[in-house]
Amino acid sequence: MxxxxxxxxxxxxxxxxxLYGFVSFRSMMIGQFLASMANPPQTVSVTTAAYEPWLPKxxxxxTFRAVNGADLSLESSGIVEKIHFQSGExxxxxxxxxxxxxxxxxxxxxxxxxxxxxxxxxxxxxxxQLKIHAASQAAVDTDVAxxxxxxxxxxxxxxxxxxxxxxxPFAGRLGIRxxxxxxxxxxxxxxxxxxxxxxxxxxxxxxxxxxxxxxVGQAITATVDAFPGQSFKGKIDAISSKVDLASRNVQIRASxxxxxxxxxxxxFASVEIATGKPQRLITLPQTAIVYAPFGNSVFLAxxxxxxxxxxxxxxxxxxxxxxxxxxxxxRGDQVSVLxxxxxxxxxxxxxxxxxxxxxPLAISQSPQPPVDADPKPVDQ
Numbered sequence: 001m002x003x004x005x006x007x008x009x010x011x012x013x014x015x016x017x018x019l020y021g022f023v024s025f026r027s028m029m030i031g032q033f034l035a036s037m038a039n040p041p042q043t044v045s046v047t048t049a050a051y052e053p054w055l056p057k058x059x060x061x062x063t064f065r066a067v068n069g070a071d072l073s074l075e076s077s078g079i080v081e082k083i084h085f086q087s088g089e090x091x092x093x094x095x096x097x098x099x100x101x102x103x104x105x106x107x108x109x110x111x112x113x114x115x116x117x118x119x120x121x122x123x124x125x126x127x128x129q130l131k132i133h134a135a136s137q138a139a140v141d142t143d144v145a146x147x148x149x150x151x152x153x154x155x156x157x158x159x160x161x162x163x164x165x166x167x168x169p170f171a172g173r174l175g176i177r178x179x180x181x182x183x184x185x186x187x188x189x190x191x192x193x194x195x196x197x198x199x200x201x202x203x204x205x206x207x208x209x210x211x212x213x214x215x216v217g218q219a220i221t222a223t224v225d226a227f228p229g230q231s232f233k234g235k236i237d238a239i240s241s242k243v244d245l246a247s248r249n250v251q252i253r254a255s256x257x258x259x260x261x262x263x264x265x266x267x268f269a270s271v272e273i274a275t276g277k278p279q280r281l282i283t284l285p286q287t288a289i290v291y292a293p294f295g296n297s298v299f300l301a302x303x304x305x306x307x308x309x310x311x312x313x314x315x316x317x318x319x320x321x322x323x324x325x326x327x328x329x330x331r332g333d334q335v336s337v338l339x340x341x342x343x344x345x346x347x348x349x350x351x352x353x354x355x356x357x358x359x360p361l362a363i364s365q366s367p368q369p370p371v372d373a374d375p376k377p378v379d380q
Contacts, residue, residue: 040360041317041360041361041362042320042351042354042355042359042360042361042362043351043361043362043363043364044299044301044320044348044349044350044351044352044355044361044362044363044364045348045349045350045351045363045364045366045368046301046346046347046348046349046363047284047285047288047346047347047349047368047371048344048345048346048347049282049283049284049337049341049342049343049344049345049346049347050282050283050343050344051280051281051282051283051343052280052281052282052283052334053278053279053280054278054279054280054281054283054328054329054331054336055274055276055278055279056213056274056275056276056277056279056329057272057273057274057275057331058206058210058213058214058272058273058275059270059271059272059273060204060205060206060252060270060271060273061204061268061269061270061271062202062203062204062205062222062252062254062268062269062271063202063203063204063266063267063268063269064200064201064202064203064263064264064265064266064267064269065200065201065202065203065265065266066172066195066196066197066200066201066265067196067199067200067201067255068169068170068172068194068195068196069172069193069194069195069196069265070169070193070194071190071192071193072097072166072168072169072190072191072192072193072194073166073187073188073189073190073191074098074100074163074164074166074185074187074188074189074191075163075187075188076100076160076163076164076187077100077184077185077186077187077189078100078101078102078164078184078185079100079101079182079183079184079185080098080099080100080101080179080180080181080182080183080184080185081099081100081101081102081181082098082099082181083097083098083177083179083180083181084096084097084098084099085097085098085174085177085192086174087174087175087176087177087192088173088174088175088176089173089174090171090172090173090174091168091171091172091173091174091194092168092171093168093169093170093171094167094168095167095168096165096166096167097166097167097168097174097191097192098165098166098179098191099164099165099166100164100165100185101164102161102164105157105160105161105164106161108157109154109157109158109161112150112153112154112157113154115150115153116147116150116151116153116154118150119143119146119147119149119150120147122143122146123140123143123144123146123147126139126140126143127140127143166191168194169194170194170196171196172194172195172196172197173194173195173196173197173261174192174193174194175192175193175194175195176192176193177191177192178190178191178192179191195264195265197258197261197263197264197265198257198258198259198261199255199256199257199258200255200256200258200263200265201237201253201254201255202220202222202234202253202254202255202256202269202271203251203252203253204251204252204254204269204271205244205247205249205250205251205252206249206250206252207248207249207250208243208248208249208250210250210275211239211250213273213275213276214236214239214252214273214275215236215239216236216237216238216239217235217236218235218236218273219233219234219235219273219274220233220234220235220236220254220271220272220273221233221234221271221272221273222234222254222256222269222270222271222272223269223270224263224267224268224269224270225268226262226267227262232256232258232262232263232269233256233257234254234255234256234257235254235255236252236253236254236273237253237254237255238252238253239251239252239253240252254271281328281336281337281338282336282337282341282342282343283334283335283336283337284298284334284335284337284341284347284349285333285334285335285349285371286330286333286334286335287333287349287350288347288348288349288352289325289327289335290322290352295324296324296325296326296327297322297323297324297325297340298322298323298325298340298341298347298348298352299320299321299322299323299347299348299352299355300320300321300322300323300341300345300346300347300348301318301319301320301321301346301347301348301361301363302318302319302320302321302346303317303318303319304317304318304319304360317360317361318346318360318361318363319358319359319360319361320348320355320356320357320358320359320360320361321357321358322355322356322357323340323341324340325337325338325339325340325341326338326339326340332371333370333371334371348361349368350364350368351364
């Protein structure tokens with residue numbers, strides 16, 4: 001009886017010992033696994049903060065318009081008889097462009113001139129008879145009024161005939177003609193556009209806080225998509241006397257020389273205005289900034305012992321440290337940093353979304369995209 005009891009107790013002890021050993025082993029392995037996976041290194045790209053020359057400037061977008069520009073038309077209707085220009089031609093002020101048929105108007109003018117001449121003859125005759133008391137003063141006065149009326153009708157008819165001819169009101173370049181010989185056109189029908197292209201105006205707007213940085217005569221630089229890589233120089237001619245109530249923007253007008261006629265009214269342009277002396281500021285790629293409502297920040301790559309997280313492993317390589325920054329102006333892919341980053345600091349430029357203070361870092365060796373202060377689109 002004693003021996004079977006001992007065998008049973010020994011078996012139970014072996015089973016419980018095995019279970020205890022298995023649970024302990026499992027806990028140890030789980031602990032090792034979690035410890036190894038608790039804080040793996042995060043792969044990031046970095047750059048070194050450095051001072052660069054920085055020229056303060058204002059940027060805007062604008063539209064070119066002609067110093068003088070008009071869509072030409074006639075005040076009267078009629079049939080087009082003569083066209084004296086070619087589309088796209090440069091013309092001088094006063095050049096005849098289009099004539100309408102005016103035979104009937106000329107005939108009426110001759111009739112009115114004849115009536116005026118008859119009234120002049122009657123006036124001279126009655127004036128002579130008045131001297132010998134053969135005519136009354138009332139008859140002479142009537143002749144004077146009739147002559148004036150006839151002369152006025154002649155002048156009126158000459159004005160009507162003049163309205164049948166279209167002259168260039170100023171020197172410039174013509175557009176595409178919209179009428180043909182023999183076509184009947186009504187009063188006000190568009191015939192051709194005329195634009196004075198040299199110089200040319202550039203209109204743009206700036207926010208009201210930029211008024212302190214712009215003055216009449218200040219130089220500007222404009223670029224247009226039609227001529228990539230080429231810039232056009234000009235100067236500010238006028239600043240609007242009021243600020244728009246809806247947008248709080250103020251209109252600016254600049255003028256640019258345009259001797260080669262490359263710039264055309266209606267073209268879109270990017271405008272830059274230098275507003276101060278060059279400065280030296282720390283610059284970073286805009287991708288390095290973590291923007292947030294409570295403040296903008298960057299992640300610095302520092303040695304483990306310099307980490308703000310006291311639980312980070314000492315001397316375990318680079319770790320992340322979040323630093324709040326005060327930013328200045330931007331230009332292209334760059335942003336100026338006024339406070340928060342020292343020269344020579346290693347700043348994370350990609351991979352910040354997975355970082356926290358004290359997170360170990362692994363630096364990526366992949367080439368980084370260029371950081372251009374004036375990036376241009378790549379032609380496909």
